[in-house]
Amino acid sequence: MQMIESGNVAAAIGVKLSKAKVIAAYPITPQTPLTEKLSEFIESGEMEAEYVPVESEHSALAICIAATSAGARSFTATSANGLLYMHEQIQWAAGARLPLVMCVVNRGVGAPWTVWNDHQDSISQRDTGWIQIHANDHQQIIDTVIKSFALAEEMMIPVMVCYDGYLLSHTYMPFDVPESSLVDAFLPPFNPPYSLDPSRPANLNTVTLPDVRPDVRGDMALAYMEIRYLLHKDMLDAIPALSKIDERYQSVFGRGGNPLIEPYLCEDADYIAVSLGSLSYHLRDVVDDLRNEGIKAGVLSVHLYRPFPAQAVAEALCGCKGVVVFEKALSYGYQGTLSSDIKSALYNSTRDRRERPFVLNYILGLGGREIATRDLYDALRFSCTADDPCNEETRWIGLKL
C-alpha cells in the first residue's frame, strides 16, 4: 500500500508491522511524533503491545532491556540528549546481547541547545557495540526497521536505526507499506534461547572475573574478555548477515540491494563524495552537475556505519583519485569520524601508497545549519579540481565567524 506520511510515521508503521510487544519512550524532539503514533496504535487497539510512558530515557532503555530479557520484542526511540542519557544502558544492552531496536532521530547535542539535525548524537554512541544503520529516505526507514529486528535477533545484538531529524522525521514523502502477512513470514515471533523464567532460573549479567572460571559441573565458563571478544566477532559477522537479510527482504518485497553502502555513479568516478544519511542523496544533485561539466564524480552513501563495512568501502573507493567525506559530526580535536574510518579502511586495503586516493574531510550542517546545494557544489568541485586539495586539514563549510 502506498502512503504519503512523515519519516516518523514510517518508522512507527515499521515497528507496528514488526509486532514489537513492549514500547517504552520518553518525549524528545524530533522523535516525539514517532512514539506518539505508537501510543495511538496501542491505545486504539490497532497494535497489541504494552506502551510504558517512562520518566526518563534511562528508564526507557531499562524497560526494553528487561522486557527483552523476559522474552518480549522491544522498541524505543530517542534523539540527541535523550540518547546520551541512555549511554550507560546502551552499553548494557549490547553487553547483555539483547536484540533491541531503537530509532535515533538524529539531532545535534547540547550545550548549547539545538533541536535541529546533525549526526553527533548517534556518532557519539559509535563504540558501544550496537549496530548502527542510517536510512536515507522514508522507504528506507520503514524497511530498515523491519530488517533490523531480523538482524538484531539473528545476531543477538541491538540495532540503532538512524535517520535525519526534521529532514526526514518531519517531511512527507510517498512510501510503500509492506503487507502485514508478508512481514509476519519474513520476521517470525521473537523466540530467544533464554528468557527470564522461574522454572528455569538463571542469574543474568552477573559479576564476571578477569579470568575464565569453572562452573559447578566443572565446565569452563567464559570471562569478561571472552564475552566481549564474541560481541566484536559477532558484530563483524553482522555484515554478511545483513546482506543475506537484505537479499531475503528484496526477494519478498522487491526493494533493497545496497544494505552496506550505496554507490551512485562510483563505477568510473575519479572523485567520490561520501556521506551518511539524507545528505548523500542531496550530494547526487551536485555530482550530476559535475558530470555535466565533465568531472567524473560519484557519491557513496554509507548505510551500515557499525559494524563498519571496511572491505566494501575500500573496494568502492580504491582506484579513484580523491575521496571527499561530508560529515555532520566530528571527533573534536581530530576530524570527522567517518573520515577517520575511511582512511583506516583504505590504509589497510592498499599496500601501495600511490594507489591510495587522497581523503578530504568537510564538516557541515552542525545544529541544523542549512546545507546549500551551491556550497556542496563549490566544495566538491574544489576538491576535484585543485592542484593540491590538502588531505590533512578538516574544512568547515558555511562558517560565519
Next chain:
Amino acid sequence: MQVKTTILTLPEEELVHPGNRACSGCTLGIAYRIGLKALGKNTILVVPPSCLTVLQGLYPIAATKLPSLNVTFASTAAAATGVLAALKTLGKEGINVVGWAGDGGTSDIGLQSLSGACERGDNFLFICYDNEGYMNTGVQRSGTTPQGALTANTPIKGKLQPRKDVAAILAAHNIEYVASTSAAYPLDLYDKIKKALTFKGVKYIHIQIPCPPGWGFEPRCAIKVGKLAVETGLSELYEIEKGQLRHTGASRKLMEKRKLLPVSEYFRSQRRFALLSKQDIEEIQENITRRWEGYFDLFDDIESSE
C-alpha cells in the same frame, strides 16, 4: 487479622544455596533467605549493583534459585516494569516481580525510576535493604546514613545531615502498601512480604540491615544491634496500608509497654557513632522520647476506641 508466621510455620524449602559471598554476620543474608521463602519460587528478581550482586554469586556460580536480572544502578524499578510488561504481553501473568536494591540504589540513584513506577502504578514489589551506606564500595555515606556516622567519605566530622526517610517519600506517592522492618525480626519481614504481594501497584518494604564492617561491631552482635535500633525507638517496624499507619511486632510491643531502651545503648554498640558526644546523644534521646510519647498517646486512643 493476619495469622503471624512462626519459626515452625515458615516454609522449609530454601531458595538460597548454602554458602554465599556475604561478609560474616551480614544480616542481608538473613533478610534474603527469609525474604525468598516469603516470595516463593514463582518470582523474578531485579537487582542493581550492591552487596546483593556479590552475595548472589560471581559468574558462572549463583547463590540464588530464582531467576535474577542484574541491571544498572539507577534502573531497578524501571527494569521491574520492563519484566512485567513482557510477562503481560506474553500472557505469563501471576509471576511475582521484585526489585531488591540497597539504600543507595533506592534512596539516591534509584529514586527517580522508583518514583516513576509508583506514579504509573506498575505492579511489583520493591524491597530496599538499608545497610545505611555504600557498603559494597567500602562504606561511603548514602542518603540513609544517619547523622553523625563516620563513613569512608565523612571520615573526620561524620555525616552532617540527617537521613532521608525513604518510606515516607514512597508513602507520599499514595501507593497501597509501605512497610518498614528489620533483618533482626525476620518473621516480621516474612509477614510483610506476604501481605505486600496481595496489593496492586508498587509495594515498598524498607529493611534495616545491620552491617558489621560498615557500622563497626562484631559479626556475632548483628541481631543484637538490629534489635537495639528498634527497642530504643530509633527504627520502627510499621506498615502503611492504604494510608493507615500501624506499628507491628517489637515496635507495637514498645507501645504496649510504654517504655524504650535508652538510645545511648544503640550508639555505644557501634564504632561509626564514636564522634557522638553525650550531649548529642541526649538531644537525640529527647527527640525520640517526644516522638514516642506521641505514639503512646495515639496508641492509647486507638486501644480505648477498639
